[in-house]
Amino acid sequence: MAVHNTIQGVSTRDKIIKLGRDFIQKIGYHSFRYQLIAKELNIKNAAVHHYFPAKEDLGVAVIEKDRSDFLDLIEAGKEQSPREKTEVLLTMYANYCLSGKNLCIIGATTSIYSELPPKMEKAANEYIETIESWLIDVLREGHQNGEFRFEETPENLAAVWISTLPGALQVAQAKGAGFFRGVLEQLRRTLLPA
Amino acid sequence: MAVHNTIQGVSTRDKIIKLGRDFIQKIGYHSFRYQLIAKELNIKNAAVHHYFPAKEDLGVAVIEKDRSDFLDLIEAGKEQSPREKTEVLLTMYANYCLSGKNLCIIGATTSIYSELPPKMEKAANEYIETIESWLIDVLREGHQNGEFRFEETPENLAAVWISTLPGALQVAQAKGAGFFRGVLEQLRRTLLPA
DNA sequence: GTCTATACGCTGATAGAC
């Protein structure tokens, strides 16, 4: 599909997913419209529907793309220390904040969770599960090798992190980037209590 | 206005605000419609518009009502210890989780922050500021009297709390109530590190 | 793959009678 475009670099389909993700993270799934993507790509509404017949199809593709990118990221860093691995996650969120992405995928989906079409709910659950289970493993690994010194369970600590990061990204819109930096500083401390 | 209704108990206007808050916390501001309120009160769409001509007017009223309720709550507990005061906040959120309220007002507003009408943005900012400044004071008070033993600044710790609580409420929809309890347990520990 | 054109439903909102 779209062979010539693929050869040139990025297919229209991939551009749509990328733009869809950008818009969803900036204004949320409900506020994002196909027209925004069409305008950006200088095509028409109907052309976007050619790739993703229903909006929820694109929604699922965006979630899965972001999950896939995350898996690539952790695969690339699998030889790093636990501390470095947690920094990957924190840096990812710091970049969201700095680049005007007001929501992560977790926040974008859970803030409208009760309204999600079944396929999107399923994709969101898998997405969250992926990050959570990875984080639990990283925390446990760091605890066992002595790099981390927290006293709570890796499960509970991971639960706090995947709640705090989406929440802080949202609240930082009202309180500013300094607010978010303070939260990051705090999360780092939870790994090494005095 | 609506004197006879007020005498009977609760005015239609107050019922609309209460229902508006319920719906906003369950399905979010964008998904909530006047028709849902009208149906619940056995009146028509136009009747709701009589009290709140524009949807954002009701949005503002809901935020201010929730802020007012919170102020009443902390006024009632002003003689409590810092520890008891923090429990008031945690219990409030635990009740959200248990009563099917998927979003707090902070989460409901910050998840669509970039799309908020100016008046709602202002109301949201005041709301967040109210909770944040109260919490900072409580944390500082508890630290000074020795009830809390955290090592970070009250400002940063408060920032974490008002990010974590809205975030955890959202994510708990996907992970279940046990997830939320784990987060609460963890937050309590941050006041008393080992 | 992209277009024009259009249908459709829904929601916010208004006018005016009662």
Next chain:
DNA sequence: GTCTATCAGCGTATAGAC
């Protein structure tokens, strides 16, 4: 204060030509 009636606008989605 509540109603009936109605509207305009928007967003999703489709049909069919090119």
